[in-house]
Amino acid sequence: MSQRLKTGLALTLLCGTFTVHAADRLPNVVIMATGGTIAGAGATSTTTVGYTAAKIGVERLIEAVPELKKVANVSGEQVFQIASENMNNDYWLKLAKRVNEVLKQPDVDGIVITHGTDTIEETAYFLNLVVKSKKPVVIVGAMRPATAISADGPINLYNAVAIAGSKAAIGQGVLVALNDEIQGARDVTKTNTMTTNTFRSPELGSLGYIVSGQAQFYRASTRKHTSETEFDVSKLDSLPAVNIAFGAANANTLAIDAFAAAGDVGIVYAGTGNGSLSTPVRARLTELRQQGIQITRSSRISNGPTIRNGENNDDKTDFTVSDTLSPQKARILLMLALTKTKDSKEIQRMFYTY
Ligand code: DAS
Secondary structure (H helix, E strand, O other): OOOOHHHHHHHHHHHHOOOHOOOOOOOEEEEEEEEEEEEHHHHOOOOOOOOOOOOOOHHHHHOOOOOOHOOOEEEEEEEEEEOOHHHOOHHHHHHHHHHHHHHHHOOOOOEEEEEEOOOOHHHHHHHHOOOOOOOEEEEEEEOOOOOOOOOOOHHHHHHHHHHHHHHHHHOOOOOOEEEOEEEEEOOOOOOOOOOOOOOOOOOOOEEEEOOOOOEEEOOOOOOOOOHOOOOOOOOOOOOOEEEEOOOOOOOOOOOHHHHHHHOOOOOEEEEEEOEEEOOHHHHHHHHHHHHHOOEEEEEHHHHHHOOOOOOHHHHHHEEEEEEOOHHHHHHHHHHOOOOOOHHHHHHHHHHHHH
16 A cells, blocks of 8 residues: 555544545545645735735645545645746646656546646646546636635635546546636636636536535536547657737737747747638748748637638648637647647647547
8 A cells, every 4th residue: 555545544544534445445636736826825815916826835735625634635746836827838748747657656546736827728738638547637726815815725626626536527638627617628718817707618618516525527528638649748858839929900920920030830820700810921821831830720719610711721821720729729739739740631630639
């Protein structure tokens, strides 16, 4: 029996809250902390904006929620401590390798990742494409710092641990859980700059709810993820350079020229409408494609698919389209696709698969 399981069982017996039976063993859940508001501290108990994120360590986060012991044997590790606007490819590779390493341990039933809310949706989708296990991985954040009245972090953490230890969450892909809702990594996005119900899966919908510590699923993702992924980052020390340009009135080529000059191998263009491109932008992207840079048309619009050969003759320019992925998630898939192939048809298949 591993040390983690012994510790968990000892704690459970000590608390006297649970008679341990092999069949009723509490799940073993590892909490990996990365920073964010959930670990934030404000000057006063009413400070909900303008606080400092990434101040409180994982052990204090766990101590603040003694109820965790009723739903799982938890252990914690601080993978890094950042406000998530500073998340980057290097942090992602470090986190993904650690998650896959811990999930291989037979006595680990699930993982919770505490994370800033600004880029939680991106980390969730990245892990959805590179985690090699069906075990639950649940990413959780908070919109109010730990020091605030009615901080949402503790209940969000409790719910996330309950979901990560639940059998219902096995095979559902990476999940994001705040505000009593369970969102799938592919479709979740932050929809409000400050409210606690900010995480939604607009139009396509959440996967379920967490009710008094019970995960209840009503839907499942229709796209491949986690154990079905073709992507493997275990031997990568970096990811291909892919950036996002944003379309608007008066669109010009300054941003895409700079990306090309910097040596990008992929560019995601968040076009207006259904991924529409202004005449100069289309011409320049076509040139860059001919020079070997992969071009993916996405849209600045929050919902609906960017449709191939709609606002652009993608067959002719050899661009790919992001389907319903947001520009920030299309960047992630294009980066990983470029670790496998430079073939546009293969890359387009990946956008229709994940
Ligand atoms: N700066 C934000 C972040 O770390 C705070 C938060 O978690 O909401 O994402």
